Amino acid sequence: MGNTTGFITETDCYLFGEGTHYNIYEKLGAHPTTRSGKKGVYFAVWAPHAVSVAVSGEFNGWAPDEHIMNPIGSSGIYELFTVSAKPGDLYKYVITTQTGELLYKADPYAFQAELRPGTASRICGCTDYKWTDSRWMEKRKNSLPTLGPLSIYEIHLGSWKRRGENFLSYRELARELAEYIKDMGYTHVEIMGLLEYPFDGSWGYQVTGYYAPTSRYGTPVDFKYFIDYLHKKGIGVILDWVPAHFPKDAHGLANFDGAPLYEYSDPRKGEHPDWGTKVFDYSKHEVSNFLIANALYWIENFHVDGLRVDAVASMLYLDYGKQNGQWVPNIHGGHENLEAIEFFKHLNSIMKRRNPGSMIIAEESTAWPQVTEPPEYGGLGFTFKWNMGWMHDFLEYMKLDPYFRKDNHSKMTFGMTYACSENFILVLSHDEVVHLKCSMLNKMPGELPDKFSNLKAGYTFMIGHPGKKLLFMGQEFGQLREWSEDRELDWFLLNEPLHQELKNYFRDLLHLYKKYSAFYGEDYDWNGFEWINCNDAERSIFSFIRKSPSGRNNILVICNFTPVARPEYRVGVPKKGKFTLLLDNEHGLLGKEQQAVYTSQKKPCDDRDYSFAYPLPAYGAAIFKF
Template identity: 70%
Template sequence: HELTAYVKEMGYTHVELMGIAEHPYDGSWGYQVTGYFAPTSRYGSPSDFMYFVNYLHRHGIGVILDWVPAHFPKDAHGLADFDGEPLYEYADPRKGEHPDWGTKVFDYGKNEVKDFLISNAIFWVEKFHVDGLRVDAVASMLYLDYGRQSGQWIPNKNGGNQNLEAIEFFKHLNTVLRGRNSGAMMIAEESTAWPKVTDHPEVDGLGFTFKWNMGWMHDFLEYMKLDPYFRKYNHHRMTFGLTYFTSENYILVLSHDEVVHLKCSMINKMPGLGKDKFSNLKAGYTYMLGHPGKKLLFMGQDFGQCHEWDEKVALDWQLTDDEDHRDLQNYVRDLLQLYRKYPALYQLDNDWNGFMWVNANDGDRSIFSFIRRDETDRKSLLFVINFTPVARPDYRVGVPKKGKYTRLLDSEHGAYKASEAQSYVSAKGECDGQPYSFAYPLPGYGTAIFRF
């Protein structure tokens, strides 16, 4: 009940749960599964989980589960050597074991194993009514040499490193599950440039609905961690994702993996001290919201959780009593509410018509300006984001049309009520390669979103 109230108040559309299938080791976070058809008893009974999903659905919140068909642990009470010999896993350890993880790999060449996994995916969607599955570690399934040194893996029949059986499994899995359940999402955590992950199997795609954009995540975090002085030399990290955003149906992710193992929490990745950290994170989240692709934040990132995520302890919710943390939380809420209100932010996420740079090359000032459009081209949004603490009182931004540009949100105020919103009128004259422009004094770390 508390989760649902919070998710609704903030403006999220879905929750994604880390692995909840039964697992023996807390430290695996649910990603080393022994009971594929059992919600873990840590949180209650199967009927309790049904109530959880149903309650979220009744309040308009979707539920996505992390699902792990890539590997399973060696525990004797699990699937390993199930009948005394390799049954679910490949018999040859060069295919049947992950050296890095110390786990077994499913034998995707066996029809019985494929049926087991596909029926399990269907079980969660049809029995528990979850809205989608995020498939963990897809790359480890697609590549025979994933995490293996020379001599530790066997090439396929064509001499390549692709696991042909796993490729066929994905096509079969996604065709069956999405065919039986219209609207169900299948999301791939795929960290390489494997082609056509979200294309239909009829055109040799894998058939997923969405793909996690891990490349964007790495570039974004590397840029955000930099001292602002050095950002002008790394401007390309923030623009590169816009060269390929139409190639797949992407989700931009800042997941649990980015805030564990000494990688720092999101707020502590930011350069500077005190309020500068919060200003940096506001600018980063604004850029993320405007960038094409669905969005995923891990818990605690919306209010500036300070310590790294730890499965053994709760989040530091008391931080929201602090002015800076509460201000960040309110700002993220305002961003999410804008996202829900304006189709320009999600309707054409993998269409060139949905995004236009105003100025992608203002690297010396580390300012980004761009436009998001929907199918009507009537309620477009202009983004301006300054990634340095240097104020630009003489800033002008180029725009494509004559008329009023209404400020919906900025970093100092958050979202404006309709009665408070200020409009800026464009004047004719080339700026940023556009035929019109208007002046907007841009504060240090300033962000602004305008409707036109």
């Protein structure tokens, strides 16, 4: 093995080679430390194909050969301690390849990066932070996310709000965002690509610095403050995470030491032809270790509550986005990526063991089975899966002229045939309001007032339907333009009554959702849902019940998707009793003095013995408790 400095031990090298060094980021990378009473920085990098490696930076005038690193035995790891470097300095690794080429690479394990367009890593000084969210963390540890309310505000930090042309900082965002989310009633915020990335137009999904929160909004300590502040306000934080692929930027992971290292060497496995990116080689223990330790790093060091894993389908299928001849079958001749499957099982098992109450969410767009089943039962082990099928059917229905909805009624009911097959999140994400797909409001048919009425009815159906919830920023108040990362949301629209009313209505829905466990307590149990009438295609009306775990305060939801009012709409109910109107889309959440109470009569309707009549407006939506 050879001698080491004592900072990286033989045990470290062994565990890294086995893919089980879950805190490898404490050893690889750049770490300010003291040796023999002298302050300096310890550098370590994995580059097994390199002829030699040096550190070049501000501390040596970017000289390519002044600080040569030492190999640690046959581990492929190079190390160096120098008193010349200090926290705050920019640096890169200079890798001499087998062909004699010099590559200037950013540090894969850097905790901080230079602000784009610069591409260097920055020696991160103070990463210590005095957390004040112990109450939140204790509650998280003892909770099961599948049983509680989960309503997620998906956000791109750089375009939520700005100061003129400038980004808000993490600290500014913490205060403004917490106030907004608290008022609206969301439980969590999900932040689009925040791991350091070079190109704004990639929205953070082409990562070059997996261990560094982007410097666009501040330092790692600033980001810890952001999370701490939201936790103290009772708001959870989810990060988008991209273990599927990485860009070919010269300073990044691609051909890191002059040969494929982090990516598969065969381009049929190692490249996405449609995206022009590289695919991680999950068969290499050191690569899977890099990613799994990275997931743990954000959950454990930054107190992040969950990771939403981007593009899971592209990892699971070897032929994803590829033509015949562009991909290699697995050892059984199939198109499943067996190494990626094992990677997910490993990731989800270790996360659940080390961080109970945290979430790993799959953006998986196919019918891959058992995504949210535990690995010990043959599943992948994710906490939740995005319900892309529901999203597609819902939007196809909502875009239709109401006249044609009766012929597409099953688009709104089909989701219930598989609603309990996975732990689903119903998503209306950023992907649905870009690339000429229109904003949520402009997907709706009709004149402007009709669009708002349609959207209110649609949001009511979504909140009532089993599954956790996610909505992309701006869609809660009826953003008219498609989203762009280059500008802030059109907040001026809130000066218009219709936009303000929509925002208030969605806020009322979210607060109602959190208040009554019937909306979320039995999300993945067939006993928690019951159609009253799913066959009223002619009138395009849906009615259903959500049952609470306790049996008290059950919920009845009615949604009318045509512009025809039904003054004496009769709905069947399971029993004799009183039904209290909590919310309708004309008034929003009703105060106690406004809540009408309807008593069911023994009058058959919807194949039930009891029913009551209610004036259902055009595009009317109503929620009752009983």
